[in-house]
Amino acid sequence: MALDLDEFHGMFFEESFEALDDMETGLVNLDVNADPVDLDAINTIFRGAHSVKGGAGMFGFTEVAGFTHVMETLLDKIRDGAMRLSQPTVDAFLQAVDCLREMLRATQAGETVMSAHVEQTQRSLESILAAGDSEPVKAAEVDAPVSASTESPADGDPQVQLDTQRWSISFKPHAEMLATANDPLIILQELSLLGDLSVTVDMASIPGLGELESEKIYLGWQMELSTNVTRDEIVTVFEWVEGECDLEIKELSAGRDQGAKSSSEYSDIEVAKTADPAPPAGADKQKPAVPARATNSDAGSIRVGIDKVDSVINLVGELVITQSMLSRFGEDEGFLDFEGLRQGLVQLDRNTRELQQTVMQIRMLPISFSFNRFPRLVRDISGQLNKKIDLVIEGDQTELDKTVLEKIGDPLMHLVRNSLDHGIEMPEDRLAAGKSEVGVLKLNAYHSGGNIVIEVGDDGQGLPRAKLLQKARDRGLVGANEELSNDEIHHLIFHPGFSTATNVSEISGRGVGMDVVRRNIQDLGGHVELQSEEGAGCTFRIRLPLTLAILDGQLLRVGKEIFVISLVSIVESLQVTLDNVNAIAGRAELFRLRDEYIPIVRMNELFGIESDCTELEKGLLVVVESDGIQVGLFIDDLLGQQQVVIKSLETNFRQTDGLSGATILGDGTVALIIDVPGLINKCLANALDNGRSLARTAA
Amino acid sequence: MAKILAVDDSTSMLQMVSFILQEGGHEVVDACDGVEALDRARNEPVDLVLTDVNMPNMDGITLVKELRALATYKFIPMLMLTTESSTEKKQEGKAAGATGWIVKPFEPDRLLATVNKVLG
Numbered sequence: 001m002a003l004d005l006d007e008f009h010g011m012f013f014e015e016s017f018e019a020l021d022d023m024e025t026g027l028v029n030l031d032v033n034a035d036p037v038d039l040d041a042i043n044t045i046f047r048g049a050h051s052v053k054g055g056a057g058m059f060g061f062t063e064v065a066g067f068t069h070v071m072e073t074l075l076d077k078i079r080d081g082a083m084r085l086s087q088p089t090v091d092a093f094l095q096a097v098d099c100l101r102e103m104l105r106a107t108q109a110g111e112t113v114m115s116a117h118v119e120q121t122q123r124s125l126e127s128i129l130a131a132g133d134s135e136p137v138k139a140a141e142v143d144a145p146v147s148a149s150t151e152s153p154a155d156g157d158p159q160v161q162l163d164t165q166r167w168s169i170s171f172k173p174h175a176e177m178l179a180t181a182n183d184p185l186i187i188l189q190e191l192s193l194l195g196d197l198s199v200t201v202d203m204a205s206i207p208g209l210g211e212l213e214s215e216k217i218y219l220g221w222q223m224e225l226s227t228n229v230t231r232d233e234i235v236t237v238f239e240w241v242e243g244e245c246d247l248e249i250k251e252l253s254a255g256r257d258q259g260a261k262s263s264s265e266y267s268d269i270e271v272a273k274t275a276d277p278a279p280p281a282g283a284d285k286q287k288p289a290v291p292a293r294a295t296n297s298d299a300g301s302i303r304v305g306i307d308k309v310d311s312v313i314n315l316v317g318e319l320v321i322t323q324s325m326l327s328r329f330g331e332d333e334g335f336l337d338f339e340g341l342r343q344g345l346v347q348l349d350r351n352t353r354e355l356q357q358t359v360m361q362i363r364m365l366p367i368s369f370s371f372n373r374f375p376r377l378v379r380d381i382s383g384q385l386n387k388k389i390d391l392v393i394e395g396d397q398t399e400l401d402k403t404v405l406e407k408i409g410d411p412l413m414h415l416v417r418n419s420l421d422h423g424i425e426m427p428e429d430r431l432a433a434g435k436s437e438v439g440v441l442k443l444n445a446y447h448s449g450g451n452i453v454i455e456v457g458d459d460g461q462g463l464p465r466a467k468l469l470q471k472a473r474d475r476g477l478v479g480a481n482e483e484l485s486n487d488e489i490h491h492l493i494f495h496p497g498f499s500t501a502t503n504v505s506e507i508s509g510r511g512v513g514m515d516v517v518r519r520n521i522q523d524l525g526g527h528v529e530l531q532s533e534e535g536a537g538c539t540f541r542i543r544l545p546l547t548l549a550i551l552d553g554q555l556l557r558v559g560k561e562i563f564v565i566s567l568v569s570i571v572e573s574l575q576v577t578l579d580n581v582n583a584i585a586g587r588a589e590l591f592r593l594r595d596e597y598i599p600i601v602r603m604n605e606l607f608g609i610e611s612d613c614t615e616l617e618k619g620l621l622v623v624v625e626s627d628g629i630q631v632g633l634f635i636d637d638l639l640g641q642q643q644v645v646i647k648s649l650e651t652n653f654r655q656t657d658g659l660s661g662a663t664i665l666g667d668g669t670v671a672l673i674i675d676v677p678g679l680i681n682k683c684l685a686n687a688l689d690n691g692r693s694l695a696r697t698a699a
Numbered sequence: 700m701a702k703i704l705a706v707d708d709s710t711s712m713l714q715m716v717s718f719i720l721q722e723g724g725h726e727v728v729d730a731c732d733g734v735e736a737l738d739r740a741r742n743e744p745v746d747l748v749l750t751d752v753n754m755p756n757m758d759g760i761t762l763v764k765e766l767r768a769l770a771t772y773k774f775i776p777m778l779m780l781t782t783e784s785s786t787e788k789k790q791e792g793k794a795a796g797a798t799g800w801i802v803k804p805f806e807p808d809r810l811l812a813t814v815n816k817v818l819g
Contacts, residue, residue: 005807008718011711050753051709054782057804058712065804179767181776181798186819215773240799243790303710 005059011303012055013108017101021372023048024097028375032087039079045093046075052100063113064103070125071096077129092124094376164195164228166252171238172202172220173245179215182241188221190237195227224252306402309362313549316352316359317645323352324666360547363403367445367454368396370409374416378441381420388427388438389420398445400452401547407524408454408544411517415456415540416441418513423460423538433535435459442539451526452546457539463532468492490530491628494518522626522677524548525566551646551673553663555639556622558603559611562671563635564644564663569676571623571630573638576616591621591632598623598630601683606658612636626677629684633674646673658682701818702726702743706736706750706762707780716749716780716810723811733757737765740772747818748777749801752788760788760795767796776817780805 026045031038053068071093077083099121106113169191173184191197202220206212225234231249238247329335330345371393382389400408424430424439431437444455465486472478472492496515521528526544545551545568553564580592581600589600600621604611613619613636621632644663649656649672660675703725707713710731717727728745730736732754740748748766750759757765759779766772776798781788789800801813 005715005718008711008715011714015709015711044755047708047753047755050782051712054751054803055709055711057782058715060804178774180793180796181774181817183817183819186816189819190816240793243793 009059009108010305012059013104014303016052016055016104019048019052020097020101020104024094024376025372027090027093027097028379030085030090032085032090036081037078037085042075042079042085046072046079049075052104061107061113063118064100064107067096067100067103067118067122070122070129071100074125074129089128092121092128094380096121096125164226167225167227167231167234168248168250168252169223169225169234170220170248171223171245172247173217173241175213175216175218177241177244178217180240180244182244184217184219184221187237187241188223191223191225191234194229194234194237195225197226198224220246306363313359313363316356317549317647320352320356320645321664321666321668323348325668328666356550360401360549363401363547363549364399365402365405366397366399367405367452368393370405370412371396371443371445373409373413374443377413377416378420381417385421386426387420387424389424390438390440392440392442393444394442395445396443398447398452400445400544401549403548404452404524404544404546407520408542411520411528411542412443412454412456414513414517416443419456419458419460419538423458423462425461429461433461447546448543451543454542454544455539456542457537459537462534462536462538463490463493463530465489465534490532493530494528525551525568549646551644551663552641553644553673554622554641555665555671556620556633556635557637557639558607558635559609561607561609562639562665562669563603564671564673565622565624565633565676566673567641569624569626571625573620573622576619576621576634578617581616589616593623593630593632596630598632599683600632600634601679602634604634606679606683624676624680626680629680631680631683633679644671644673700724700726701746701814702728703747703749703814704728704730704736704740704745706730706733706748706754706759708732708751708754712751712780719807719810720749720814722807723814725814733759733762733765736762740766741769744771746775747814748772748775749814750777750779752779752781752792760792760797763792763797764795778813778817 023045026041026048030041030045049068049071053065053072056062056064056068074083074089074093078085078089083089099118103113103118171184171187177184188197188199200222202222203218205220206218212218227234231251234249238245241247327345327349330342335341374393375391378389378391381387419441424441425433425435427437430439440459442455442457444457446453468489469478469484469492472489472495473480477492477495478484493514494517518528521542521544524544525548526542529541529543530538531541532538551564552567554567554570556563556565576591582590582592582597584590590597591600600616602614603609604614611619616634619634619636620638621634622638623630623632644665646661647663649659649661652662658675658679659672660678661673663671663673665671703720705713705716705720705727706729707716708731713729713731717729720727728739728743730739733750734756736748736750737757748763750762752759759781763777763779766775766777777796779789779792779797779800780803781792781800782803792800798817799813801810
């Protein structure tokens with residue numbers, strides 16, 4: 001039977017990456033100086049390597065299997081106490097974990113796995129192994145014994161195909177052999193498959209009825225087997241009962257010399273068996289006494305592909321739309337008399353909402369998935385920089401949408417690196433400043449009003465105001481006499497190409513970054529704020545929507561079209577009085593909103609549609625904000641507010657500037673969702689050139 | 700057709716083993732560690748136990764030992780799936796009462812053949 005096992009590959013990779021994360025966490029938290037070594041921790045790490053190796057072997061990823069075998073052997077030595085744990089060893093392991101992750105990614109992508117890097121990492125592990133052990137284990141040797149013992153007799157090398165020979169086999173089970181449920185009959189049956197078998201039963205040792213114990217075996221067998229298989233294959237049949245029986249295998253038809261030789265060979269095997277060391281006082285005997293942590297999140301869970309979840313979410317989205325369509329029909333006068341129907345619709349409304357919430361919950365993952373990689377990062381970087389840093393993580397069980405979680409990883413990484421590199425000072429500087437020499441980096445996450453807030457804070461030196469301002473002046477971003485508020489100065493760091501680090505370091509400080517960080521966060525529909533006090537530290541606060549699938553939207557109308565704008569980006573909506581409008585350079589119009597001038601964007605012109613009103617005082621102006629820049633969107637009318645299910649425009653149509661997606665409303669019409677940051681950028685590209693620069697001079 | 704208890708902490712391995720056994724016409728009860736396996740085996744008699752060795756909470760060897768101590772499992776074949784090519788683990792398993800072992804990696808056919816053999 002040829003079974004296709006490819007479908008298990010995906011799961012193997014997923015599981016292996018998780019195992020690697022666990023190993024990494026285990027390694028980072030490992031106390032090198034603990035004596036004796038923390039066996040639970042080593043065991044966890046060992047199990048990770050072990051299961052990757054097992055799976056990789058099964059699925060034929062031999063390079064991965066070989067690599068993990070070296071790791072496993074080394075861990076085994078450590079756990080048996082044959083080798084001491086040291087910081088360099090832990091570092092080598094961490095590198096090996098990285099390397100393995102790389103190998104798995106390559107395997108998954110179907111690329112070449114072996115690279116110079118892999119070989120080098122493997123060699124450094126082997127050299128550690130060799131240093132602690134007189135016989136180094138090479139990966140290449142791994143598969144040999146394994147495959148040899150798995151080969152079935154039929155797979156035997158054709159070269160060892162022999163002429164038919166006669167063997168005399170004497171098989172006498174020990175009385176207790178049945179205790180391992182090894183049935184002698186099965187063994188005899190298997191032997192009979194190898195060739196012609198004749199069997200004589202030896203009943204000599206059957207005791208009297210009174211002494212006979214029903215669970216013991218008293219029989220022996222004397223057999224003759226004519227077969228063309230090798231002696232090894234005959235021995236393999238008895239593999240499981242070695243040590244539980246007396247076994248003698250002699251060649252009959254061959255000359256005496258050979259017979260003697262093979263029986264002496266066999267006794268060699270017997271000797272080897274008895275010489276085998278007793279099971280070591282290894283870690284397997286030391287039962288993990290704290291299972292509580294290991295099983296925490298897995299309790300009764302199933303693994304489902306994200307595409308399946310998404311299609312359910314999608315269907316529920318459709319259901320919500322259908323439901324709101326039905327609700328609208330239900331409000332029709334003609335249905336006023338149908339009380340039962342109306343009640344049913346109300347209930348449907350409630351149930352679909354609940355269903356939607358529950359389904360969205362499935363996509364939610366704790367932020368620990370993202371936070372978990374930071375202990376390693378902090379450890380590595382603080383080592384590189386010779387800084388002393390404590391990482392404090394709070395709220396790591398706070399849940400957010402999987403997609404948001406994946407996309408927030410890089411920005412978070414950047415913020416953390418920044419804090420480590422620029423925020424927290426060298427120990428001596430900290431002491432001089434009267435602070436503890438150990439800096440604190442704090443990651444925190446919590447829910448706040450339909451959003452998730454993630455904080456990255458440190459107790460370092462804070463943002464240098466004077467330096468920032470000076471740099472901004474040097475670059476002409478800020479006028480020489482212009483005074484800025486603290487907030488405005490801090491926000492300078494989000495300007496493209498702006499870095500205050502005096503030295504560009506490997507870790508951060510090339511000035512590419514904070515603007516990208518901010519843009520990434522905005523792409524997720526969130527925003528980032530910062531709070532900094534010189535000498536006391538700096539905290540970045542990222543506010544993100546819990547999910548990207550649903551949006552709290554404001555519906556608005558331009559002509560016959562309906563648009564949706566995320567509620568959070570709306571500052572205010574107002575009626576325009578012409579006194580407050582300045583037309584500049586013919587086209588650009590500016591509206592004076594209290595003390596500021598904001599550009600007016602006519603939605604009908606932007607999207608090329610017919611609107612009801614073209615005169616500003618007859619329509620409405622919706623003031624939206626992104627990046628601290630406000631613009632006024634000129635529209636016909638504001639409609640209701642509602643939660644809308646976001647449908648991707650890219651998958652259904654194509655990506656369009658200024659729009660982030662579409663949704664289907666209760667009456668079945670399609671409404672486009674406005675991407676406020678994108679729209680502002682688009683308008684600014686057109687209008688800012690002439691409009692805003694003029695506004696500045698006008699102001 | 701037999702009812703087989705398959706135990707492995709690796710989901711991919713467990714599902715694959717279950718798949719192979721089911722394709723071979725067997726009914727499979729699965730468990731992700733020794734503790735769960737022991738629980739299932741107590742509630743639902745099986746004809747064969749196929750267990751991984753290295754698992755959290757309770758390893759395969761302890762599982763075999765615990766099962767052998769139960770009257771219903773005294774003569775039920777128990778096989779260990781092991782990557783250990785060393786004899787240590789095998790001997791440890793035998794001492795605990797394991798019937799035999801299958802070395803990973805294995806061919807699906809090889810697994811089925813071995814299982815069918817011990818089922819008699």
